[in-house]
Amino acid sequence: MVVGGDAAGLSAASKCKREDPDREVVVYEKGSWVSYAHCGTPYFVKGEVDELTDLLSLSPAEVDERGIELCRNHEVLDVDTEARTVSVAGPDGEFEQPYGDLLVATGAHALTSPVDGTDLVGVHTLHGLDAAAGIRAHLLDPDTDHLADVGGEAFVDRERVERYGAMDPPETVAIVGGGYVGIEMAEAFSTHQCDVHLFQRGAHVLPPFGEAVAERVEAELREQGVRLHLETEVAELTGGEGRVEHLVCTGGTELDTELALVGVGIHPNTELVANEPVETGPGGAIVVDDHGWTGVERVYAAGDCATMEHAVTGEQDWVPLGLTANRAGRAIGSTVAGDPEPVGTIAGTGVLKAFDCEAGRTGIIDPDRAREAGFDPVSETVTAGSRSGYYPGGSATGVTLVADWDSGLLLGGSIVGTDRAAIRVDILATAIEQGATVGELERTDLAYAPPFSPVWDPVLVAAKVLRGSIEEG
Amino acid sequence: MVVGGDAAGLSAASKCKREDPDREVVVYEKGSWVSYAHCGTPYFVKGEVDELTDLLSLSPAEVDERGIELCRNHEVLDVDTEARTVSVAGPDGEFEQPYGDLLVATGAHALTSPVDGTDLVGVHTLHGLDAAAGIRAHLLDPDTDHLADVGGEAFVDRERVERYGAMDPPETVAIVGGGYVGIEMAEAFSTHQCDVHLFQRGAHVLPPFGEAVAERVEAELREQGVRLHLETEVAELTGGEGRVEHLVCTGGTELDTELALVGVGIHPNTELVANEPVETGPGGAIVVDDHGWTGVERVYAAGDCATMEHAVTGEQDWVPLGLTANRAGRAIGSTVAGDPEPVGTIAGTGVLKAFDCEAGRTGIIDPDRAREAGFDPVSETVTAGSRSGYYPGGSATGVTLVADWDSGLLLGGSIVGTDRAAIRVDILATAIEQGATVGELERTDLAYAPPFSPVWDPVLVAAKVLRGSIEEG
Numbered sequence: 001m002v003v004g005g006d007a008a009g010l011s012a013a014s015k016c017k018r019e020d021p022d023r024e025v026v027v028y029e030k031g032s033w034v035s036y037a038h039c040g041t042p043y044f045v046k047g048e049v050d051e052l053t054d055l056l057s058l059s060p061a062e063v064d065e066r067g068i069e070l071c072r073n074h075e076v077l078d079v080d081t082e083a084r085t086v087s088v089a090g091p092d093g094e095f096e097q098p099y100g101d102l103l104v105a106t107g108a109h110a111l112t113s114p115v116d117g118t119d120l121v122g123v124h125t126l127h128g129l130d131a132a133a134g135i136r137a138h139l140l141d142p143d144t145d146h147l148a149d150v151g152g153e154a155f156v157d158r159e160r161v162e163r164y165g166a167m168d169p170p171e172t173v174a175i176v177g178g179g180y181v182g183i184e185m186a187e188a189f190s191t192h193q194c195d196v197h198l199f200q201r202g203a204h205v206l207p208p209f210g211e212a213v214a215e216r217v218e219a220e221l222r223e224q225g226v227r228l229h230l231e232t233e234v235a236e237l238t239g240g241e242g243r244v245e246h247l248v249c250t251g252g253t254e255l256d257t258e259l260a261l262v263g264v265g266i267h268p269n270t271e272l273v274a275n276e277p278v279e280t281g282p283g284g285a286i287v288v289d290d291h292g293w294t295g296v297e298r299v300y301a302a303g304d305c306a307t308m309e310h311a312v313t314g315e316q317d318w319v320p321l322g323l324t325a326n327r328a329g330r331a332i333g334s335t336v337a338g339d340p341e342p343v344g345t346i347a348g349t350g351v352l353k354a355f356d357c358e359a360g361r362t363g364i365i366d367p368d369r370a371r372e373a374g375f376d377p378v379s380e381t382v383t384a385g386s387r388s389g390y391y392p393g394g395s396a397t398g399v400t401l402v403a404d405w406d407s408g409l410l411l412g413g414s415i416v417g418t419d420r421a422a423i424r425v426d427i428l429a430t431a432i433e434q435g436a437t438v439g440e441l442e443r444t445d446l447a448y449a450p451p452f453s454p455v456w457d458p459v460l461v462a463a464k465v466l467r468g469s470i471e472e473g
Numbered sequence: 474m475v476v477g478g479d480a481a482g483l484s485a486a487s488k489c490k491r492e493d494p495d496r497e498v499v500v501y502e503k504g505s506w507v508s509y510a511h512c513g514t515p516y517f518v519k520g521e522v523d524e525l526t527d528l529l530s531l532s533p534a535e536v537d538e539r540g541i542e543l544c545r546n547h548e549v550l551d552v553d554t555e556a557r558t559v560s561v562a563g564p565d566g567e568f569e570q571p572y573g574d575l576l577v578a579t580g581a582h583a584l585t586s587p588v589d590g591t592d593l594v595g596v597h598t599l600h601g602l603d604a605a606a607g608i609r610a611h612l613l614d615p616d617t618d619h620l621a622d623v624g625g626e627a628f629v630d631r632e633r634v635e636r637y638g639a640m641d642p643p644e645t646v647a648i649v650g651g652g653y654v655g656i657e658m659a660e661a662f663s664t665h666q667c668d669v670h671l672f673q674r675g676a677h678v679l680p681p682f683g684e685a686v687a688e689r690v691e692a693e694l695r696e697q698g699v700r701l702h703l704e705t706e707v708a709e710l711t712g713g714e715g716r717v718e719h720l721v722c723t724g725g726t727e728l729d730t731e732l733a734l735v736g737v738g739i740h741p742n743t744e745l746v747a748n749e750p751v752e753t754g755p756g757g758a759i760v761v762d763d764h765g766w767t768g769v770e771r772v773y774a775a776g777d778c779a780t781m782e783h784a785v786t787g788e789q790d791w792v793p794l795g796l797t798a799n800r801a802g803r804a805i806g807s808t809v810a811g812d813p814e815p816v817g818t819i820a821g822t823g824v825l826k827a828f829d830c831e832a833g834r835t836g837i838i839d840p841d842r843a844r845e846a847g848f849d850p851v852s853e854t855v856t857a858g859s860r861s862g863y864y865p866g867g868s869a870t871g872v873t874l875v876a877d878w879d880s881g882l883l884l885g886g887s888i889v890g891t892d893r894a895a896i897r898v899d900i901l902a903t904a905i906e907q908g909a910t911v912g913e914l915e916r917t918d919l920a921y922a923p924p925f926s927p928v929w930d931p932v933l934v935a936a937k938v939l940r941g942s943i944e945e946g
Contacts, residue, residue, distance in 0.1 A: 007928075040863055040923050054863040057928075311918065322928050323921045344916030351920040360920050390513055390527040420896050423926070426919045427899045433917045434907035443817030444906045445784065446899045447824040447833050448796045450513050453896070455480070455530075455795050 001086065001097070003076045003272065004105035005029030006036065007322055008303025008329035010058060012103050013068045015333030023337065025068050026097075028088055030075035032155040033129050034060060039322055041132040042184035045139070046191045051151025052129050079104075081276045081296045101298045101336045104286060105329060106269040108304035108320055112262050115176055117237035121163075122170075122244035123260045126181050130157040137165035138259060139192045170194055170258035174247045176234045178205030181263030183217065183354045186226045189261075190355075196226045197255055199247075201233045208350065210365040212381045212400045213416040220357040229253060266320060268305040281307055283318030292332040292343045300336070302328035302343065311345040311433045312364050312411055313373040319348040348412075349429040351422040360425025363412025363432045365402055370412075376405040380466040384458035386419040388450035395419035399462035401428070401438065408437035408470060413462070420452070427459050438467045474559065474570070476549045476745065477578035478502030479509065480795055481776030481802035483531060485576050486541045488806030496810065498541050499570075501561055503548035505628040506602050507533060512795055514605040515657035518612070519664050524624025525602050552577075554749045554769045574771045574809045577759060578802060579742040581777035581793055585735050588649055590710035594636075595643075595717035596733045599654050603630040610638035611732060612665045643667055643731035647720045649707045651678030654736030656690065656827045659699045662734075663828075669699045670728055672720075674706045681823065683838040685854045685873045686889040693830035702726060739793060741778040754780055756791030765805040765816045773809070775801035775816065784818040784906045785837050785884055786846040792821040821885075822902040824895040833898025836885025836905045838875055843885075849878040853939040857931035859892040861923035868892035872935035874901075874911065881910035881943060886935070893925070900932050911940045 002009040005027050013025045027034075035058040043049045053059075063070045074090040085098045110125035112118035118125075124135050133150040134157070140149065146165030147153055173189045175182045178200035189196045198205070198221065204214035205221075205228075221228055232249050237260055239245040247255045268285040270278075278294045278301075281287040286301040288294055290309060294301050303325035307316040328343040335341055349362040364370045370377035379402045387394030397417035403410050413428040415421050431441050442463035448455050456464070475482040478500050486498045500507075508531040516522045526532075536543045547563040558571045583598035585591035591598075597608050606623040607630070613622065619638030620626055646662045648655045651673035662669045671678070671694065677687035678694075678701075694701055705722050710733050712718040720728045741758040743751075751767045751774075754760040759774040761767055763782060767774050777793035781801060801816040808814055822835040837843045843850035852875045860867030870890035876883050886901040888894050904914050915936035921928050929937070 037861060037863070037923070037928075039921070040861060043864060043923055048865055049863045321921065323933075324918065326928050327916065342916070345918065347918040349918045349920050351922045351925050353922060353924045358925065362918070362920075388510060388513060390510070390522045391516060392521055420893050422920060422922070423893050423896055424899070426897070426930070426932075427903050429919055430900050430903040430909070430914075430917050431907065433913070434904065434909055436903070436907055440906070441903075443800065443815070444903050445797065445818065445820040445822045445835070446902055447822045447835075447895060448512070448794065449824045449826060449895070450510070450516055451826045452824050452831065455510075455799050457899070459899075460796075 001099035001101070002027040002103045002105055003086070004107055004303065005034035005070060005072065006105065006107055006303065007325040009103065009105035010035045010063065011326045011329030012105065012302065012333035012336070014066055015330045016337045017067050019334055019337035019339055021067065027068055027070045028074040028076050029070070029072050031128065032072050034058070034063065034070065034072060036129055037322070041126055041129065042181070042188045044132050045136050045185065046188035052133060052156060053152045055129065076272060079272055079276060081299055084298065101300065103332055104273060104299065104301040104305060105303045106272055106305045108266040108268045110262070111265045111267055115234050115237060115262055115264070117239070117244070118262055120237055120239045120244040121242050122239070122258060123237055123262060125262050126185060130160055133157065134160045134164045135261070137161045138167055139169050140165070142166055142168060172197065172255065172257045174199065174255055174257040174260040175263065176260060177263040177265070179263055179265065180350070180352055182261070183221070183352060185261050185263065186221060187353070187355050190224060190226065197229060197257070198226055199229045199232050199234050199249065201231070203231055206352070206359070208348070208365065209359055209361045209414050210400055212398050213359045213361065213414045216398055216416045217354045217357055217359060220354050224355045266304065268318070268320070270305055281316055281318070285318040287316050290342045291335050291340060292328050300332045302332050308343060308346045311347045315373070317346065317348070319346050321350060345433065347429045347432050349425060351425060353422070356418050357416065358418065358422035359414065359416040360422040361412070361414040362425050362429040363402070363410070365400065365412040365414055367402070370402065375411055377402050377411060378405045378466070378470055380462060380469055382458065382462045382465050384456070384461040385454050386417055386421065386458065387452065388454045391450040393419065395421070397421050397458040399458045401462045401466045403438045403466055403470065405470060408439055408467070410436050410438055410441055415458070424459055438463050438470065442467050474572035474574070475500040475576045475578055476559070477580055477776065478507035478543060478545065479578065479580055479776065480798040482576065482578035483508045483536065484799045484802030485578065485775065485806035485809070487539055488803045489810045490540050492807055492810035492812055494540065500541055500543045501547040501549050502543065502545050504601065505545050507531070507536065507543065507545060509602055514599055514602065515654070515661045517605050518609050518658065519661035525606060525629060526625045528602065549745060552745055552749060554772055557771065574773065576805055577746060577772065577774040577778060578776045579745055579778045581739040581741045583735070584738045584740055588707050588710060588735055588737070590712070590717070591735055593710055593712045593717040594715050595712070595731060596710055596735060598735050599658060603633055606630065607633045607637045608734070610634045611640055612642050613638070615639055615641060645670065645728065645730045647672065647728055647730040647733040648736065649733060650736040650738070652736055652738065653823070653825055655734070656694070656825060658734050658736065659694060660826070660828050663697060663699065670702060670730070671699055672702045672705050672707050672722065674704070676704055679825070679832070681821070681838065682832055682834045682887050683873055685871050686832045686834065686887045689871055689889045690827045690830055690832060693827050697828045739777065741791070741793070743778055754789055754791070758791040760789050763815045764808050764813060765801050773805045775805055781816060781819045784820045788846070790819065790821070792819050794823060818906065820902045820905050822898060824898060826895070829891050830889065831891065831895035832887065832889040833895040834885070834887040835898050835902040836875070836883070838873065838885040838887055840875070843875065848884055850875050850884060851878045851939070851943055853935060853942055855931065855935045855938050857929070857934040858927050859890055859894065859931065860925065861927045864923040866892065868894070870894050870931040872931045874935045874939045876911045876939055876943065878943060881912055881940070883909050883911055883914060888931070897932055911936050911943065915940050
């Protein structure tokens, strides 16, 4: 039995059913959408993705064809891991259901604290397809046929779409939080001709990417007309008649705004097992072992509600991202079906598009975090061309590498640029997952051809400089 | 002392002088060009690179500033490794010169056999800047100021440029050989509005890339109007008054042509040490150890004339490419200066642009070659999207992976597509150099964001499929 019908849950259900077709596999999903691509929602709001249903990896019909019993609009209220039962609230009332194996794949929810006033109409988080549909409806002219525009009429929250669709498009938009969601949505709002203000509490956007990436992304945001308010903490959203009208920061900055997007992070949904002997750890997520097992008999967890082992530290960590959710779900599906498969490790690899700029990060970049994990971090940042200097179309590419002083072990890195920059972070992720040293990375036989890379790829230049620093002590 | 003033030679000289500034470093180069980018010449012919001098990594003046004594137009005729002397022919006559350490960085030369008639005017190889200048002069209108157009007047073979510049541009061009040079030049000639015919002896172009890449590249070439003649061996080029007019194949195919480019491979230049106790091996290249040492006291070799250790087989192999030449030269420069540094290994990573298509390869793809090295190869090819399906601009990306059946060790792979395809081969190169298994690759935490990759990157899809094949036996 699976609780949660998104990436981890449906990957597990599909794999289990494929490996063991006689097995009864039930998925309870409290909402009406299943198996959708969170990461695509900014591009749906932007308009690059036509309809909500384009974001579904699997339709309910396809899930059905796989022989999975999918129960949408069914919320699992409680679990008794001793009796091995769950209690479920569905459209026809509550019932108890026994399980053989249980996968908790309940995901996470968007945080809104510590900002006050987030219950006002016009304040959004980008969590789920209904939220995305509401924002897009808000951005388009009231004359639009909003239900037809967003698509997915069978599942969508029609009331929400119609309510926001009736409003005039906002002239000024406030984004609270400069993480992935905030930056991707800045691009989406700009496309709709809004005046976009982005508020970030810390000194830089994108803290997990490090300063070198942040500064380049900030320059790109400004270049594209986004008003950045760094080191500016939003205290409160206020309004009249239940609608947001105004934003107030702790330092006194104020802004009139008709739409606010709050993207200050997410928190794992673990209430279901709060009273069970299931351990929670980093980020409040459910701690699991290398097979996604919670330590409670026959109970597994995966996706945004669970931890995974970090490739660099070897410790359980919480980095909620799409690929790892899919992979862990799939592995647990295989394990439960009788073919044990490890869920793998995470390196915390993430990439981001910010208008014409692209950035990637992996591993441990923050020196304090590296020291906590017992390393003595040393870091170098270089800027090098993405192509041979004489070949047109190249771009200055910034690479930061972090390594352990004693061992030379590569701990993390980031890349920023405009020409095939983000995808290059996969080189670093692969090296890190393999336990490569900086010297080994420097001597790696990477590709060279003028249209794609200079003789020394920016990654190799960074490795060369960092190894030099380490050797000179 | 260094013989050869290109990538390996000047990398070594620069590094040695930097590490040990008191050291006397002499470089003899038989031609007039030094430190130029071979790989850029097709783009110079195409016209994307303005002048020959744009292709120089270092000007002679910059070499001078580094304190290196650079002797252009000096051919080293002979070496006596017992007496530790070389005999040199320079503009002012012949002389003997003693050396402390000797680096043989003599490069390679373009093959023309087994094609007859390659000495005719109008038959070119793409070897060196003068050759490239001759071809570009031939392609442009006779009214052009060719010397000004190609640039680099201080060094260029003026007579060659003027002779070809006086000719009418060819309507029909024949390319003999479907390797890197042949395909890159097909693009260059097409840009100049020539009818391009490409002749390849084997069943497919680009043998080192494997069939899956070849078929996609062939489709692209045809799409772009290149006439492909596969399984067609060119026997002879014939002409009148010393100029090429006609091409004849062994199977009877004939073609009238005014310009023929022969790109059938290169051979290492090892004549200099032919009478010395220096071993040659794969491809006829000088065999060296992991520090580039030939086994003869104080004699090193690097670049296109030398072998390097293959990361997969652990054996010496000959894969003449730019990065490895630079890296080996640099390492030897450091070693000779007293700071021993390994030259590293090669994975045979190569990438290629063919019009709008890009391809990469690394490691061992050919099953016979894998078996020779003691592996039991198993291979899978997949085609998967380069971006999330709902995100615009993605491209079908073909990935082939080869692994050893017993160990799961990744042996090689190729990638082909139009959207950030070639650079993805660096993921495979890194995995191979680290000795990763297919299962480890499958569980690698690669980047995911809709503009750059689907949840499961094509590389991960291929790893998943190949691991499945191995497990099912």
